[in-house]
Amino acid sequence: MSDIRQASLEHEPVRLPGGFGLQAGPFAILAIGALWLHRHFDELPARLPVHWNWRGVADGFARRTPLAAAMPLILGFAIASMTLAMQFGLRRSSPRGAMRGPSLRVLLGAEYLIALLCCGILAASATSGRLLRPVLVLAFAAILVMLVATFVALKGIPRPPVRNPAAWRGGLFYVDREDPALFVPKKYGGGYTFNYGRPLAWVILFAFLIVPLAIAIFAAVNAR
Amino acid sequence: MGATVRIDLEAADPVWRQIADQIRAALVAGRIKAGARLATVRELALDLGLNHNTVAEAYRQLAAEGFLQLERGVGAVVLDREAPRPPVAEQERFALRLKLLIAEARAAGVSVALLRRTIEDVL
Numbered sequence: 425m426s427d428i429r430q431a432s433l434e435h436e437p438v439r440l441p442g443g444f445g446l447q448a449g450p451f452a453i454l455a456i457g458a459l460w461l462h463r464h465f466d467e468l469p470a471r472l473p474v475h476w477n478w479r480g481v482a483d484g485f486a487r488r489t490p491l492a493a494a495m496p497l498i499l500g501f502a503i504a505s506m507t508l509a510m511q512f513g514l515r516r517s518s519p520r521g522a523m524r525g526p527s528l529r530v531l532l533g534a535e536y537l538i539a540l541l542c543c544g545i546l547a548a549s550a551t552s553g554r555l556l557r558p559v560l561v562l563a564f565a566a567i568l569v570m571l572v573a574t575f576v577a578l579k580g581i582p583r584p585p586v587r588n589p590a591a592w593r594g595g596l597f598y599v600d601r602e603d604p605a606l607f608v609p610k611k612y613g614g615g616y617t618f619n620y621g622r623p624l625a626w627v628i629l630f631a632f633l634i635v636p637l638a639i640a641i642f643a644a645v646n647a648r
Numbered sequence: 649m650g651a652t653v654r655i656d657l658e659a660a661d662p663v664w665r666q667i668a669d670q671i672r673a674a675l676v677a678g679r680i681k682a683g684a685r686l687a688t689v690r691e692l693a694l695d696l697g698l699n700h701n702t703v704a705e706a707y708r709q710l711a712a713e714g715f716l717q718l719e720r721g722v723g724a725v726v727l728d729r730e731a732p733r734p735p736v737a738e739q740e741r742f743a744l745r746l747k748l749l750i751a752e753a754r755a756a757g758v759s760v761a762l763l764r765r766t767i768e769d770v771l
Contacts, residue, residue, distance in 0.1 A: 427657035431695035433671065434650070435685040435723060519695045588697055603697040604690075 427588065431520075438515050441529045447511075450504045450539035457497050457543040461550075468493055469552050480560075482553050495639070496549065500542025502635050504535045506628075513628070517606035518616060521584050526577040527615055537570050583613040591621070651679045655696060663698060667706035675715050675726065677770050682728035686716065689723075 440447055468488050474495075475484030486492040511531045518524060544559040586592070587608050591600035598608050601621040606628075610617045618625035651674040655666045674680050686692075689707060693700045707724050710716045716724045734742075753763055 426659075428654065429657065429696045429698075430652055430654040431687070431692055432650075432652050433674065433680065433687050433692075435687050435691065517694065519697070520691060600697065602699060604700060605694045605697060608697075 427590070429588075430585075436520055438520070438524065438528075440511055440515060441525070441532050446532065447508070450535040451501070453536070453539040453543060454497050454500050454504065457500075457546055458494065461493055461497065461546065464550070465490065465493060468550050472549050473553050474549060476553065476556060480553070480556055493546075493550070496542040496545040499636060499639055500539050502639055503538050503542075506632055506635065507531055507535045507538065509628070514607050514616065517604070519584075519587070519605055519608065521609065522581045523578070523584070523609060523615070526581065530574050530577055533570055533573055537566055540566060578614060581613075584609045586611055653692070653696075655698075664702050664705035664709070667692070667703060668709045671706065671710055672713070672715065673770055675710075675729075680726055682726050684726045685722070686724040686726065 442449075465488075470488050471485040472488055472492055473482035473484065474486045474492070475482065477483045486495075491498075511528055514524060514528055514531070541563055544555075544563055548554075548556040548559045587598070588600055588603065591598050591603070592611055593599055595611055596617070598611075598617055598619050599621045600619055603619055603621060605619050606622050606624055607616040608619050609615075618629065620626070651671075653667055653670045655663050655670075657663065659666065661669075671680075671686070680686070686707075687695070689700055689703045692698075692703045696703070707716060707718060711718045711724075714729045715727060717727050718724055750763060754760075
């Protein structure tokens with residue numbers, strides 16, 4: 425079986441969408457949240473609600489400490505940083521194609537969503553849950569907008585030919601140690617997946633699973 | 649520019665040579681002009697799913713032949729290369745290789761029209 429591959433000889437520099445201004449936005453939102461928290465820390469309730477049941481009644485609390493209060497922002501910063509790292513990874517270590525630009529924009533949109541959600545959680549917690557309902561409504565609306573925007577951004581993009589057909593495991597997992605790409609287009613379209621033949625893919629995957637979990641556990645332990 | 653490179657990993661020719669041959673063909677046919685920046689080694693390696701060294705080897709070969717200038721941080725820039733004037737014996741050697749290749753293609757059933765089109769495309 426022949427393995428034919430094709431590429432353009434044109435040089436196509438890729439920049440992160442929006443430039444520095446838009447890329448800094450999510451972090452600026454989180455920084456504004458941090459500034460607000462710093463100024464109003466003494467006005468926060470002594471027991472900060474950190475969990476609500478399905479009726480919207482707080483059923484988990486943490487003592488008011490700088491760490492507990494800032495936890496949504498810390499979590500937001502960690503996730504936004506990792507999403508930014510994904511953008512860099514996609515820009516530097518994925519094959520060129522029509523899907524890369526829209527995918528980078530979707531990731532940037534996700535960073536804004538994360539930053540706003542985390543500020544919303546901070547607001548709900550700081551007001552003892554009074555803002556929970558509007559925050560939930562806005563969060564669901566933002567997630568819906570994000571899903572529609574993602575669909576629109578990726579719709580109509582021609583699916584690239586399947587990359588190295590022999591490297592796919594179960595049609596979902598791409599494993600090719602010889603392939604320098606860290607991200608490759610999914611076999612059936614709709615974005616990118618890791619090249620699991622690259623050790624860095626496992627490091628990133630591990631970080632995405634472990635870092636938010638570790639922060640949450642650390643916060644829970646310290647809140648007691 | 650619009651030129652592409654197409655490789656077959658199962659072909660007998662080494663991949664770096666396939667890349668070098670196709671870029672050379674595009675250069676001599678004028679499909680890529682002097683001063684143009686080619687895809688970087690990294691871009692091409694990522695697109696083709698090849699080791700960087702394989703692409704770098706092809707670029708080094710073309711740089712040695714005077715087609716490209718390789719600069720760190722800039723990439724591969726196409727040079728305005730003057731065609732050398734090989735001695736008659738060398739020209740005859742190329743002509744013979746071409747004749748044999750055409751004969752092989754004809755024997756394999758490749759049409760004259762396609763061969764003519766291909767030669768005109770390269771020229």
